Amino acid sequence: MGLRYELRYAGRNMPEPGATPVIEFRDVSFRVGQTQVLSSFSLLVFKGETLVLLGRSGSGKTTTLKLINRLVAPTAGEIYVNGRPNTDVNVTRLRRGIGYVIQDAGLFPHFTVERNIGLVPSIEGWPKERIQSRTQELMQLLGLSPEIATRYPHQLSGGQRQRVGVARALAADPEILAMDEPFAALDPLTRDDLQREFLLLQQRLHKTVVFVTHDLREALRLASRIALMEAGKLVTVLTPQEFVKSSDPWVAAYVRAFGDGLESAANRGAS
């Protein structure tokens, strides 16, 4: 399998030889009416890496993310998840195997924190005690104190809500996490906390993460590799260290827009 991918993606960055691809976009296009949202998009995401989709608003990164769990269906091309076209799998099964986190968390306002976290396990028919212990485990993992278990989302701070959102996505222990600007609505200090915790969490869990952001600093800090998108096309895929040094005009423009001090950001994420 490795050789084929190396040929197909010759010249593109490979994280390590023999890494297992978990998600693959094969020549995917998506069009709404006359608008070409995504054109001939091909990309591999490997097991255990954090692939950041970086780009400005309207570059197609959210659409790309939604293609993975079939919230959006491509007009051309295929998306493979775990070696199978994602249209071969029952859509509900597929989605329950991919944790989904969105901006502002999208928590169910009428459910308590514990019901929000335990929702997927409960519709999967887990026994009650198992759901409860899983919920407690996740709350601890995400640094949420046990007394907020019975609170409702509107009684939480933005940072707590987003932690609950991540806990909910992890509940049924999916192999893949799809995160759509999860920290964008947070204040800078809380965002910094959550980014740091995300890195620690990822060191323990080694999920395959696809992470959408427009924030280059966030991308440099969290990514194993950064996929830069512009106007529905993949510009390039680079590691954070390569990204800040790249001479690609689109990359350079992005780096310039974010100003100085980025190299230290890239190195901090890697360390």
Place this chain on the structure above:
Amino acid sequence: MNVLRFMLHNRGQVLELTLEHLWLVGVSTVFAMLVGIPLGIVIAHRQRLNKPVLAAANIIQTIPSLALFGFLLPVPWLGDRSERLAILALTLYALLPIIRNTYTGITGVDAAVLEAGRGMGLTESQLLFQVELPLAVSVILSGVRIAIVVAVGLATIAAAIGAGGLGEFIFRGLAMVDNRVILAGAIPAAILALLADVGVGWLERRLRAR
């Protein structure tokens, strides 16, 4: 005081007509909920249907009630018993607030919440029963509340076609030019409307999603 004495003297009949009135309102409201809530859900999900359905319910609402009773009178089976006819007419009037509020309640659910649910792998029916309906329930109930209050008033007219209810006192009092008799129908009807308003309002607050 005269009114109270009259009502006390005829308490058996006041009670009987009140129960008849409640029956007309209760049955028609249940029918209207059975039709209106599913219809409201359907038009919330199929936006193309929302205009024609709401327009139809609106048109029904503009037909004067006495005229509607008259229209329905010659219909076979229905016209055989005035009670059936009254229930149908009251059901038709109750539809609009119930359909409209169900539609408003369901379309008002935050799109991000729905997308999160869908992305997590909830099926459409799980989304409906676990997310959309619980979040819309207080808006739907406020539609039911309006429907009941309107129906209590409208049901008094059912007496004109012999369907019973508190309207009997009102029509009789009008014919006799006796205010006591009119009020013996009007006061219990007003109390019913108020109780229904308070009762469903309480339920609405109890069930309101946070």
